[in-house]
Amino acid sequence: MSERDVQMAKRPEPAFDQPWHAQVFALTVHLNENGVFSWGDWVWRFSATLRRHGLAKDLNGGEDYFAAWLETLELYLAEVGTVAAEDAVDMRLKWETAYLATPHGQPVRLAESTARKG
Structure with missing residues (x-):
């Protein structure tokens, strides 16, 4: 194994598979930090979305996880009146x-x- 291969193997996996995963996550954190909603309330709603979709709790952050994340954000923002x-x-x-x-x-x-x- 070359030095380059060793260095590549040491690199952590990307936290997000797709750019939009990172964007929707960052937007959610930003809205929380600006008082649009509490993190506890977000977690409760997101957990409910995961249960509704029958998704396991041990998701690895893939497409289904972030689709549920986006759905939760859209519904939440509509409910609190931030977005129609x-x-x-x-x-x-x-x-x-x-x-x-x-x-x-x-x-x-x-x-x-x-x-x-x-």
Whole structure:
């Protein structure tokens, strides 16, 4: 085994599989730190989402885990009135459309007029 191979083996695995996993996590932490909701309340709601989906508690942070995380955040923000439920669904569809139209390996971007309101 080369020195490079040894160094690569020592590197920790990335904490997030996809950029959007990190983004939705960071957004949730930011909202908590700015008093939009308490962390205890977030954990309770996220746990309920996981139970509702029948997901195991030993998830490794994959796609199903972060899909549940995003669903919880969308529902929570709609419930506390931070975001209208229709707006959250609309934005999710716009992101999905942009994602599907983006060539592999390129960053996904919303059109300027789509990203801003009014």
